[in-house]
Amino acid sequence: SDDDPWWRDAVIYQVYIRSFADGDGDGMGDIEGIRSKLPYLRDLGVDALWINPWYRSPQADAGYDVADFRDIDPRFGTLADAEKLIADAHEHGLRIIPDIVPNHTSDQHRWFQAALAAGPGTAERQRFVFRPGLGADGDRPPNNWRSVFGGPAWTRVADGEWYLHLFAPEQPDLNWANPEVHDEFADVLRFWFDRGVDGFRIDVAHGLVKDPELPDLTGEPDERLAHPHWDRDEVHEIYRRWRRIADEYPGERKFVAEAWAPSPERLARYLRPGGLHTAFNFDFLKCPWSPERMREVIDSTMASLTAVGAPPTWVLSNHDVPRHVTRYGRETAWVPHDQRAIGEDELVLDEPDLARGTRRSRAAALLMLALPGGAYVYQGEELGLPEVEDLPEEALQDPMWERSGHTERGRDGCRVPLPWSGSAPPFGFGPHGSAEPWLPQPADWQDRTAEAQDGDAASTLELYRAALRLRRELGALGEGGMRWLDSPSGVLAFHREPGFTCVVNMSSEPQPLPEHDRVLLASDDLADDHLPTDTAVWLAD
Ligand code: TEU
Structure with missing residues (x-):
């Protein structure tokens, strides 16, 4: 709806x-x-x-x-x-x-190819971030930004300008001021x-x-x-x-x-x-x-x-x-x-x-x-x-x-x-x-x-x-609120209306299950009504 x-x-x-x-x-x-x-x-x-x-x-x-x-x-x-x-x-x-x-884009995108061909000061270059370099010869990058993949975020082209790439040199950044x-x-x-x-x-x-x-x-x-x-x-x-x-x-x-x-x-x-x-x-x-x-x-x-x-x-x-x-x-x-x-x-x-x-x-x-x-x-x-x-x-x-x-x-x-x-x-x-x-x-x-x-x-x-099937069937899952339940240290337990509880045992000891009507699904075998370490369970009230 x-x-x-x-x-x-x-x-x-x-x-x-x-x-x-x-x-x-x-x-x-x-x-x-x-x-x-x-x-x-x-x-x-x-x-x-x-x-x-x-x-x-x-x-x-x-x-x-x-x-x-x-x-x-x-x-x-x-x-x-x-x-x-x-x-x-x-x-x-x-x-x-x-x-x-x-x-x-890619450096092979037609826009970047056009920018390379058109040269400094052109409208084609304004679609990317081109700048002159620093120093007398312009051979230092325009600033100290780093590429996410490592190395400087700038690469120099044949005419001496540099272009920005926050990722690989094959990925020139677009100019969103344009x-x-x-x-x-x-x-x-x-x-x-x-x-x-x-x-x-x-x-x-x-x-x-x-x-x-x-x-x-x-x-x-x-x-x-x-x-x-x-x-x-x-x-x-x-x-x-x-x-x-x-x-x-x-x-x-x-x-x-x-x-x-x-x-x-x-x-x-x-x-x-x-x-x-x-x-x-x-x-x-x-x-x-x-x-x-x-x-x-x-x-x-x-x-x-x-x-x-x-x-x-x-x-x-x-x-x-x-x-x-x-x-x-x-x-x-x-x-x-x-x-x-x-x-x-x-x-x-x-x-x-x-x-x-x-x-x-x-x-x-x-x-x-x-x-x-x-x-x-x-x-x-x-x-x-x-x-x-x-x-x-x-x-x-x-x-x-x-x-x-x-x-x-x-x-x-x-x-x-x-x-x-x-x-x-x-x-x-x-x-x-x-x-x-x-x-x-x-x-x-x-x-x-x-x-x-x-x-x-x-x-x-x-x-x-099984989890995805239940998620579709149960009215409690999907959007809506959740309420934390009191639980022993190392245990996450929360309730969702109507009638659904999820318990995750992240402690190093088996933990008793809270009161419930039915186990809907467990991520591993339960040991006589206990939730083993590193196990989660879905319960119906
Ligand atoms: O990732 C962008 C990105 O910001 C991540 O590289 C992030 O910085 C890092 O994983 C954790 O801080 C997206 C894509 O998912 C990735 O595959 C691309 O390589 C990247 O963009 C460039 O397009």
């Missing part, structure tokens, strides 16, 4: 297209592969698919370097294939949310809304606007609140226009912001009335396995988002971070490489205990899916996949590996092609006789395939299916 739009409590499955399913046998996932798995996704019980960038791209950053926003990369298919996927997905009751990448850029993206949004997409995931939504003075970064602690290139107040004006465009279309098209905001209050600013609909909750993703911290994150999320009328969302993994089976298997907490304290450049990581990480990740799934609002499931988390940490160096493709001077192995370990069936690589990733998958899969994933888990009640796949 109009009062309760679908996106307020949707469960959205992230399809990392190059690693999901390979339809044409070239070793890389594609649109045909997604189409072939629509029945699997419908049976899993999710509401929508977020699809990582499928646009024409040289793939310097796995498609986040877009050369043409109005075409599909030939590796993934054609525009006609995309239209067919949207139609077929809708027939399966699944909505489609592609990525959009407004912070930068109205032409605004109009271009308004047009791109309409191009895809006209083709039936149900919304967009906005890449680096906290980027886009830069302080026109381009001041040096100071490293002062309060810089995060008035940063020269992240999370600037002016960015919201862009999204208010985008919202008006989405609202021109029927069927509640929605945006989800990828915004790494410094606090839940700053995140909520993206979601004020007339702004974006939803945003990823990275505080939840980054939260270590700690009952106190988890409860703090849940409370601060609920408080700041409900204050602006936006639904909370929850996410455990994505294509940029180590998979949570592995994160939760470690004592040391994971911190994104560009958010580490000075002197903490390299994380010293202990050996993960994957059995423990698996138990925790199953409990986390029940926690996430019982909380109010929406949730995101990253492909393969429903199969309990761990991070692949031993990829050979010659296989690594993430530009972070190169750009960080080989200090960061990068994000390939969470991007390994999915295992679907069979007992050896490529585990049914592509049709018989396909080329090798673009990243090698571990040889011992035979028990983690969708085929091996299908019908096994103890499997993570069946846990997700």
